[in-house]
Amino acid sequence: MSSDKCPLMAASKLLSRKWGLVIIYYLLEGEKTFSELEKKINGISSKTLSETLEDLVEMGLAERIVEPGPPVRVRYRLTEMGRDLERVIVYMAEWACKWLLKEDECPRPKIREGSAQS
Amino acid sequence: MSSDKCPLMAASKLLSRKWGLVIIYYLLEGEKTFSELEKKINGISSKTLSETLEDLVEMGLAERIVEPGPPVRVRYRLTEMGRDLERVIVYMAEWACKWLLKEDECPRPKIREGSAQS
DNA sequence: CCGGATCCGTTATGATACTG
DNA sequence: CAGTATCATAACGGATCCGG
Numbered sequence: 001m002s003s004d005k006c007p008l009m010a011a012s013k014l015l016s017r018k019w020g021l022v023i024i025y026y027l028l029e030g031e032k033t034f035s036e037l038e039k040k041i042n043g044i045s046s047k048t049l050s051e052t053l054e055d056l057v058e059m060g061l062a063e064r065i066v067e068p069g070p071p072v073r074v075r076y077r078l079t080e081m082g083r084d085l086e087r088v089i090v091y092m093a094e095w096a097c098k099w100l101l102k103e104d105e106c107p108r109p110k111i112r113e114g115s116a117q118s
Numbered sequence: 119m120s121s122d123k124c125p126l127m128a129a130s131k132l133l134s135r136k137w138g139l140v141i142i143y144y145l146l147e148g149e150k151t152f153s154e155l156e157k158k159i160n161g162i163s164s165k166t167l168s169e170t171l172e173d174l175v176e177m178g179l180a181e182r183i184v185e186p187g188p189p190v191r192v193r194y195r196l197t198e199m200g201r202d203l204e205r206v207i208v209y210m211a212e213w214a215c216k217w218l219l220k221e222d223e224c225p226r227p228k229i230r231e232g233s234a235q236s
Numbered sequence: 237c238c239g240g241a242t243c244c245g246t247t248a249t250g251a252t253a254c255t256g
Numbered sequence: 257c258a259g260t261a262t263c264a265t266a267a268c269g270g271a272t273c274c275g276g
Contacts, residue, residue, distance in 0.1 A: 006140065006143065006144075006158075006159070006225075007210075007211040007212075007213075007214035007215045007218070007219055007224065007225070008139055008140045008143045008207065008210060008211055008214060009140055009159070009160075009161065010214045010218040010219055011210060011213070011214040011218060012136060012137075012140065015133070015136060015138075015139055015140075015210075016136035018130060018133065018134035019130075020133075021126055021133055022124060022126045022127055022130065022133075025124065025126045026124075040124075041124075041127075042127075043127070060217075081217050084213060084216070084217065085210075085213055087209045087213075088206060088209045088210045088213055089126065091205045091206045091209060092125075092126060092129060092133075092203075092206045093125040093126055094125075095129070095202060095203055095205075095206055096125035096126060096128045096129040097125050098202070099199050099202065100125070100128040100129060101125060101128055106125065107124075107125070
């Protein structure tokens with residue numbers, strides 16, 4: 001049988017979203033609004049950001065929090081499941097620093113410690 | 119400023135390939151031929167496998183090794199840069215096991231020991 | 237302005253068939 | 257065995273538009 005249970009294939013919905021891990025990387029810094037993410041993530045279109053956020057919420061990785069206005073504010077926050085990707089993302093970032101970037105382009109991860117945010 | 123150097127964005131070519139990390143996951147077990155990968159990775163089309171392998175080689179993550187035949191054999195092997203993704207992939211696999219799979223569907227990683235580590 | 241939705245063109249992926 | 261060719265769908269990017 002070729003049906004090995006490959007855990008990475010179970011995660012393929014996440015992995016196949018081009019900006020999924022990048023968005024989570026920035027959400028690890030803390031909650032962000034739609035337009036904060038849009039400004040941070042240079043190169044993403046609002047359409048793709050919107051769709052990817054929807055998918056992240058649907059996958060249970062992030063929460064969409066609507067603060068009734070006016071003005072209405074929508075914030076996105078990682079769930080525990082999403083925050084649990086921190087190690088993956090930190091190591092991926094280190095890998096990219098090592099192999100893809102110059103030393104001086106390599107930022108210190110800005111992951112928040114003690115992430116109790118309720 | 120929006121021009122943060124985000125290491126994950128530098129890796130976006132890899133991350134945006136749906137099957138990239140999955141292929142590397144299996145190549146971490148050792149060299150594989152095209153059809154071995156095709157059998158292992160259920161759900162990938164030969165076209166996408168072919169294109170993704172080309173990209174992995176072009177990105178420097180894997181090598182394409184042609185054994186003159188007949189019959190000609192083509193094997194794919196990770197480079198050091200590719201093997202260095204091991205931590206990322208192992209943690210991603212663990213994450214998927216924890217959140218996406220049932221306990222009994224969660225295989226022990228079959229990564230080969232004795233490879234160069236940093 | 238904010239948080240998208242809609243339309244449209246381009247690229248990536250999937251299914252199937254076929255080739256050296 | 258190791259791919260290519262062809263065609264269809266899905267994801268992505270750019271631009272525009274819209275209700276609050």
